[in-house]
Amino acid sequence: MKLTLTFLLSILLAGSCAKMALADQLDIFGSLDPRNDIGMSGKLGVEFTPDFPNETFLVGVEIRGISSADRKTRYFWVSGEAAFNEGVVYQNASHRPDALYMDLNITPVTTDIELARTAGGGHTASAIRIAPFEIKRVLRWGTPVEISVRAFGISKDYEKPLAELTPQLKGFLQVAVDVVGLRYLSQATYDDNPLWPNPIESRYGFDIGALKAKAGISWDFNKTFALRMSVGVNADAADLTQGGRDLSNGLVASADVFTRMEFIFRHVFTQWSLYAEAGERARWEQGESAFTKSYGFIQIGLMGQYR
Amino acid sequence: MNAFVKKTAATALVLASCATGLMSNAYADKDVDYQIGGSVAVEANPEVKDASAIFTHRNIDYKIQGSSDIDIDADESAQIAKDLKEKQPFRAKGIQGKLWFVTAELLGAQMATLAVLSTLPSSSTGWGKGSLQNIIDHAVQGPHFDTDPLYWNFMAHPFVGSEYYLLARNRNANWWQSLIYSAAMSAFWEYVTEGFFERPSVQDLVITPVAGAVLGELRYQAKEALIDPKTGKADRTWKKVLIVILDPINALSNL
Numbered sequence: 001m002k003l004t005l006t007f008l009l010s011i012l013l014a015g016s017c018a019k020m021a022l023a024d025q026l027d028i029f030g031s032l033d034p035r036n037d038i039g040m041s042g043k044l045g046v047e048f049t050p051d052f053p054n055e056t057f058l059v060g061v062e063i064r065g066i067s068s069a070d071r072k073t074r075y076f077w078v079s080g081e082a083a084f085n086e087g088v089v090y091q092n093a094s095h096r097p098d099a100l101y102m103d104l105n106i107t108p109v110t111t112d113i114e115l116a117r118t119a120g121g122g123h124t125a126s127a128i129r130i131a132p133f134e135i136k137r138v139l140r141w142g143t144p145v146e147i148s149v150r151a152f153g154i155s156k157d158y159e160k161p162l163a164e165l166t167p168q169l170k171g172f173l174q175v176a177v178d179v180v181g182l183r184y185l186s187q188a189t190y191d192d193n194p195l196w197p198n199p200i201e202s203r204y205g206f207d208i209g210a211l212k213a214k215a216g217i218s219w220d221f222n223k224t225f226a227l228r229m230s231v232g233v234n235a236d237a238a239d240l241t242q243g244g245r246d247l248s249n250g251l252v253a254s255a256d257v258f259t260r261m262e263f264i265f266r267h268v269f270t271q272w273s274l275y276a277e278a279g280e281r282a283r284w285e286q287g288e289s290a291f292t293k294s295y296g297f298i299q300i301g302l303m304g305q306y307r
Numbered sequence: 308m309n310a311f312v313k314k315t316a317a318t319a320l321v322l323a324s325c326a327t328g329l330m331s332n333a334y335a336d337k338d339v340d341y342q343i344g345g346s347v348a349v350e351a352n353p354e355v356k357d358a359s360a361i362f363t364h365r366n367i368d369y370k371i372q373g374s375s376d377i378d379i380d381a382d383e384s385a386q387i388a389k390d391l392k393e394k395q396p397f398r399a400k401g402i403q404g405k406l407w408f409v410t411a412e413l414l415g416a417q418m419a420t421l422a423v424l425s426t427l428p429s430s431s432t433g434w435g436k437g438s439l440q441n442i443i444d445h446a447v448q449g450p451h452f453d454t455d456p457l458y459w460n461f462m463a464h465p466f467v468g469s470e471y472y473l474l475a476r477n478r479n480a481n482w483w484q485s486l487i488y489s490a491a492m493s494a495f496w497e498y499v500t501e502g503f504f505e506r507p508s509v510q511d512l513v514i515t516p517v518a519g520a521v522l523g524e525l526r527y528q529a530k531e532a533l534i535d536p537k538t539g540k541a542d543r544t545w546k547k548v549l550i551v552i553l554d555p556i557n558a559l560s561n562l
Binding site for chain 1: 465482483513520521525
């Protein structure tokens with residue numbers, strides 16, 4: 001019991017200290033050296049959007065641990081993302097100023113990682129995540145808190161050279177799917193003014209799942225420098241019941257589509273990535289017009305990994 | 308007797324030599340194990356002191372010679388790929404001069420389109436009134452976020468970006484030259500051609516070349532996989548049809 005509590009507390013502590021920031025949740029197997037017990041990554045960046053606030057600072061850390069005898073099983077995996085709006089004072093749905101955007105992911109246990117190296121520097125890897133847990137607050141959507149606990153998730157990661165004539169050119173596909181769970185949504189009825197949302201109303205119900213996928217190509221200039229370009233999608237959906245006077249029961253879904261370019265520098269156990277990402281975010285709720293709201297975004301940042 | 312002994316001895320010697328030669332060849336052939344995957348890799352039996360082998364990969368004969376332990380790593384794979392390219396005489400070296408002619412054609416077509424569009428009412432084009440002064444004004448104002456539909460930003464623009472990319476890639480530019488070319492053409496469209504009417508789009512400036520390079524390189528590699536590496540041409544009708552589907556504009560320009 002004591003051990004379990006210590007373990008759970010350590011997860012929460014690690015998450016809190018890390019300020020809940022996500023580096024690149026999908027870049028999981030290819031970058032984690034199985035000889036290390038712990039992998040860490042951090043991100044510093046700026047996001048620009050046409051919506052208020054127009055500029056937000058992104059800070060984040062991701063921590064992954066391997067603690068089994070065969071060094072294959074991860075016993076914890078915490079990742080998250082926080083967005084700070086420097087110099088901007090605004091209010092959340094409870095009328096408290098300076099509320100942060102946040103996206104925190106915790107995976108208590110990951111099953112054995114099946115990793116196979118292939119000719120030419122490629123690899124295939126897969127694992128199953130047990131009870132992945134996500135907390136989000138996105139005030140642009142008018143959602144001060146959104147909590148999802150899902151039963152399990154599957155992660156797949158493929159990378160292989162595209163052709164024998166260009167072995168330095170590799171194609172990759174990374175997919176993570178989390179399925180079936182419960183979701184709680186504390187939602188302000190949205191009235192096009194994120195500064196003054198209406199009072200919060202709670203909704204809860206069946207979480208259908210979440211998908212994160214990214215595919216693209218990477219070019220290795222040599223063992224140190226590489227360029228990686230990809231297109232990807234993040235999406236989740238839930239069927240929520242209850243709700244207040246303005247919120248009908250039904251599906252709630254959000255998605256973003258993005259294009260990403262990374263310039264990568266590798267040195268021993270570290271990897272640095274200067275990246276630019278452009279995309280579109282959208283939120284759709286049944287009962288209202290399709291894609292209730294959407295906006296474009298662009299991120300520029302630096303990501304570091306110790307693996 | 309002597310003659311008989313000499314003939315027999317000579318015959319035995321020849322047979323023994325042949326047998327030894329065959330055995331040594333057979334031994335070498337037997338113990339060499341080929342592993343050819345996405346890239347070329349060969350592993351030889353460590354007991355073989357001097358292995359040599361010839362294998363055929365994608366219709367090209369390739370000879371490997373080495374010591375007891377041939378283990379080709381990524382650097383050697385790159386060297387093999389380079390050698391492999393040299394065995395394909397149809398591959399020209401350096402960017403083809405035709406690329407600049409095609410670029411001039413494309414920019415000319417853009418200007419002609421612009422001239423036609425500027426005569427149409429703005430209700431039919433979706434653009435405001437265009438003017439040359441707009442190009443400067445919009446460049447000074449800088450890029451902004453557009454509100455175009457998702458299919459426009461993430462399907463139409465990447466497709467156009469991949470066409471820019473393939474224009475260069477098909478004319479012997481390598482991947483990073485093609486990427487720069489695609490980014491330059493995309494920036495020209497945003498700042499000059501479209502800048503005639505509206506401000507450049509942040510999303511388009513990033514998504515068009517980056518997603519275009521991903522899509523373009525995949526289309527290019529798919530085409531490469533369909534051609535015969537010895538001749539540089541598709542040897543089956545269905546392959547030719549697939550190549551036209553993968554890159555119709557290049558097929559048209561090669562007519």
